[in-house]
Amino acid sequence: MMKRFYCTAGAGMEDLLAEEVKTNLSATEVEQIPGRVFFCSNSHLHIVTQLKSAERLFLLLHKAGAISLPNNPAKAADVIQQSIVGDADMWKQNVLTWTTLQGELQDRQQRGQKRKRQEDESSNVDATSTNSMNSNTQLGMDPPSFRVSCRCSGIIARSYTSQRLSRIIGMAIKEKLGWKVDLREPKLEVNVYLSDDHCIVGMPLLKHPLASRHYMKHNGLRSTIAWAMTSLCPKQLNDCVILDPMCGVGAVLLEAAQDCSNTVFLGMDKDMSQLKKAKENVKAAGMEGRVHLLQCSAMEIPLNDGAVDAVLCDVPFGRKFSCSTDMPTALPRLLKEMERVLRVGGHLVLLVSLQLSAQLKKIIRKQDQHANSDTQKVHTDPSNANKECTDTPENLMCYKSSSKTPILITSLRALKTHKVSLGSTDAFIHTFTKVQPEMCSH
Structure with a gap:
């Protein structure tokens, strides 16, 4: 299934990242803005996580032009709910996609652990895969816990801090979708980026940045x-x-x-x-x-x-x-x-x-x-x-x-x-x- 992703990238790396997703993922609809590259791909998530030029990987929920927030807090909350949260069905579908992708990563990790232990019984692999998907499906059905991380720049940053916007967006998601706020150990993290040109909403697919290489015990040049x-x-x-x-x-x-x-x-x-x-x-x-x-x-x-x-x-x-x-x-x-x-x-x-x-x-x-x-x-x-x-x-x-x-x-x-x-x-x-x-x- 074709999925819509985006990656963050350091300044000067956007062109290289765009070329990498085209070459290695056969990605389509590749678009770049300063600090981010958007693309569609049906590659297995394990392949996507092998990108070398990206910082972090996200499942894209929403991408639009800049939004204008009124000074009135109540009206601003309404605009955010309509512009950022939008359709509840879209969020539910994206949560199911996110949990399916998490299942792909879990299954691969568990199969790798079994290979290391030299346990090649196919029944064990199938049972683990089924349990993983059942847990993921359950997450998609029940209201998940979440927190919002927001970054803003430009005009909107003059009136709102990132923390204040995170609270406003979090309340809108809670009221619209019925999700549970959990700032410490949420099941989902919602990342929002607001600037004079863009409104971008996504969910990170990995806890650690792609730029963190497992083989670098001592860090030097990024x-x-x-x-x-x-x-x-x-x-x-x-x-x-x-x-x-x-x-x-x-x-x-x-x-x-x-x-x-x-x-x-x-x-x-x-x-x-x-x-x-x-x-x-x-x-x-x-x-x-x-x-x-x-x-x-x-x-x-x-x-x-x-x-x-x-x-x-x-x-x-x-x-x-x-x-x-x-x-x-x-x-x-x-x-x-x-x-x-x-x-x-x-x-x-x-x-x-x-x-x-x-x-x-x-x-x-x-x-x-x-x-x-x-x-x-x-x-x-x-x-x-x-x-x-x-x-x-x-x-x-x-x-x-x-x-x-x-x-x-x-x-x-x-x-x-x-x-x-x-x-x-x-x-x-x-x-x-x-x-x-x-x-x-x-």
Whole structure:
């Protein structure tokens, strides 16, 4: 049965999410607004929950244009009841759809648990499935308990707080549908978003955000952004070697590893505490044989020239992910070292701050004009250059000494820049391809 969903998405992720639902879910009626993507799909809910670029998943109940609330509280309640609550039969049908989808998730989870216990008796599976559906049907028949979570912006937010609107909407649902208010442990949660352009009502289908990956025991870069870096890489990342020279806890590599087969992943970082967390994440993700970790400086990458097919790197910045190195000073040399180990035809994907993005564009512009650029020498610790955290393929290793030669990059060509939000700040994902020096534009 075709169902209408919507997902929330971080700023800059809407286009990627819209493309993902079309490609992976064969979704129809795909529509996007800032922060949300709407779509229809008849895919099993388990497949829908595999979306990588979404934050939260909702069953859509109602979507319309902006509503205008009068100042009189009683009249405002009437408008909300008519505009947001609307037809009681529509709500009952959506509750049945919601409970059916919950049954799909429960059945799959229970079948997975039985497989782990190696209990393959079909009678047990059928009995569990029947019990699950009976409980769900009962929820659909009886008045469910609920609570309302409301967000508002624009003109309406000047007159009403989110808490006040939640109370007004909750009372309207209680009076119209006969549901029971339960603010602590409700069966259903009703999410309402009101702005100058939209009125959206939905029910979340999962307790946890889609962006919370089960294999990330230690959080680093947000998983949706890490996935976006992989998605924006022009190269198909199968049957190749992928490097993250500043891997932190391994978020970028683990996102890439989820969808790439027969690929060698190399993660490097000079901070052993970060590598220990990365190792735990790799183990939790079941990627121990595919993701190799090494302690070294990104300024002295111990790999042969042209050894890797793609470099994906979240360049540290900001209070949470900053490092001891002065990154604006180090960027030219860091870029040169990543360019060195990248093969011709390979791709470089960088997540950088606004400041570093502006500097990056200047470096690439100088490169296109074949201009020499002197950079300050960045101190590195040679003693960390060959400390391994796990085994790394030896045929890729080639330890290089530091050079005082002025840095001149002549083989990176900029492809595209994609702006994303990291919550409190914005960042840019830059993609480059490596070409022969003589192929660069003059």
